[in-house]
Amino acid sequence: MSRSHGGTSAFERLRARLDERSHACEDCGFVDDAGEWDAVTTGxxxxxxxxxxxxGTEHLRQYRL
Ligand SMILES: [Zn+2]
Incomplete structure (x- = not known):
């Protein structure tokens, strides 16, 4: 099976999935369209x-690779 799309890593797919979600803060409802997620891999x-x-609340999403 040939499914290589050159450059689409699991990493980027996860980020795209995050971007699809609403950026509205779960605590205060502030919508930050320009907000970017900082990615940190921990193995x-x-x-x-x-x-x-x-x-000022820090939001955290964690996924397994
Ligand atoms: Zn907030």
Whole structure:
């Protein structure tokens, strides 16, 4: 089976999945369209962090690679 799309890593697919979600803060409802997730890999998992500009809460998403 040939499914290579040159450059689409699991890493990028996860980020795209995050971007599909609403950027509205779960705590204060602030919508930050320009917000970007900082990705940190820790071996078997990848963590995406983002700080809400509205209330300063740090949001964290963690996925297994
Ligand atoms: Zn917030």
């Amino acid at each position: 078997a998992t990848v963590e995406y962090r983002r700080e809400c500009p509205g209330c």
